[in-house]
Amino acid sequence: MNKLFKIFTVNSLLTPLVSIVLGLIVGAIIMLIGGYDPILAYSSLFSTVFGNLYDFGETIREITPLIMTGLAVAFAFRAGLFNIGAEGQYIVGMTAATAVGIKLTGLPIVLHAIVAIIAGGLAGGIWAGITGYLKAKRGVNEVIISIMLNWTGLYLSNYIVRNFLLLKGQQRSEDIQDTASISIGWLSDMFSDARMHWGTVIAILAAVFFYVFMWKSKQGYELRAVGHNGDAAKYAGMNVKSNIVKAMFISGIFAGLGGAFQVLGVFHYQAIFTGSPGVGFDGIAVALIGMNHPFGILLSAALFGTLTYGSAGMSFGADVPPEIIRIVIGSIIFFIAAQGIVRWVLKPFYLKRKKEKVL
């Protein structure tokens, strides 16, 4: 337990916390300029999320996929790769889970869900693995391949849904079979019909897995070594190329699982996309605010999900356009990235403390 606390030292927590406060202040200033009441806005944001059980449950629903895509991006970051393709991996994960959920018949209740989840994870992993393989074998920039695969995945998914899974006359697939559902009925009843599902539990376990794999296993050590300095890792006898593929594969599994949960636990069908859903791109922000650490990501996904879900209430309660929340999140990342600014803000406090010590 001591070790767990050591991860969250004062210094590692201070920057994100100050950044969050600064980000909220920036949002407030912009609301003031726009002629809105920031206090009313923020209070209606939080009263939306924490006001009743339904909205609280739905906020948890909002947070879950963000944890998964956040973990996906962070996992690749730790191995020195920028997985901007979590978006596409999330989408193919959705589609694979939908296909298995609809087409596979005759499996008992828990098993079917497990198979569908695995299918989603694998689809995401393979989609990211393509990027990793091309990066390792051909040295093609992973960012550009991921971007291309995002769009390819989107249209491929639409193609599959439209041609093989379509509910007649609708712009969406049929419903998955009940046996593949991972919704938790009794929990949803407790949260006045909010869409609660096992994916949330698996997401938290995934964060634990991330931590154990990355910092407690030999393979994780190799991934981090490759991420820090590929040449040194190679010199030490590690296979850099296979580590790149492995890192991308696991990263993609996280994102694909996130997509699978969304289908199996929330919607129970897949709509034909008119645009990219954006969960994968948001995962980049979640990973950054969470400092690329799995437990940090749990917190930052909670923050991100709360702000996003609450922003709808904000426009109801205070008439503020919900887009303000993206400005707030952007500012938070800005302050986290430019730590010099945060240090500059904190400087007077540090100086004061030192003086007191001298006295």
Added chain:
Amino acid sequence: MDWITTIGQLLNTTLVFSTALIFAAMGGIFSERSGVTNIGIEGLMTFGAFAAGVASYYAEDAGMGAASPYIGMLAAIVIGLVASLIHAVASITFKADQVISGVVINFLATGSTLYMVKLMFEGAGETPLLMESLQKWKIPLLSKIPIIGEGIFSNYPTTYLAIIVVIVASYILYKTSFGLRLRAVGEHPSAADTVGVKVRRMRYIGVMISGALAALGGATVTLTTTSTFSHNTISGQGFIAIAAMIFGKWNPLGAFGAAVFFGFSQAIGNYFQLFDWAHDIPQEFIYMLPYVLTVIVLVAAVGRSSAPAALGEPYDPGKR
């Protein structure tokens, strides 16, 4: 079907689709050649498309008539310069991770532009439709040439401007001392510093040029294609432009070629429908084509890309 006209039209559409990508890719080159990764191109384009939509609308309102689109383009350049400063301050002065600060630009762009649209137009999700969007110019004489007359010399003024920008960018980068310094700062900043080049200042300039050009690219989408700015006016073009830049090996002419290639693979989708045999191809596959083609070409032909050596590293004079 008249083949000559069809090919001419295909070429024309290709260039229309390419224009925004060309501007944005040129922008990316100036930033990245100076050593600053710019994943925020997408956001800068969004800012530009927004500024063009709003400024042209107000210019029309003020009775500026046919001049209003150009007011929109100027506004886009200004907002692009300002927005890119955020990226520059964070990544150059405060040595933030450049990828992260680029992501910040993207977030701020989608958030603040829609916020402002709702603020200005009483909760509407998009700017009012422009009456005076840009018209195609037929260049005298040249537009009479078969195929390329229709294809190249009967296009939007922004397309001509984009081609001029490519030539100018190429000239600046390789034939002027400014270009040499810019590239030096991106390849080996400490060596450049030793001979008296102001590394940070050069990088600021590089990032700001990229802001202006990317925003101009975004503006062309509003002014030629959509005539309004909404949440999906810019949806991925910035990332495609980045791909074009990498594809073209950070060289203006190469990136131009790549941008035209993307434009072509988008345009050809519109022409597939003219052929009987193509009716069986699912539309999704046609949409997918540009992206799949890119991957194939990258893997087969280009291989290891040669990024500027100091790309992505904040310059720290005290570090060896």
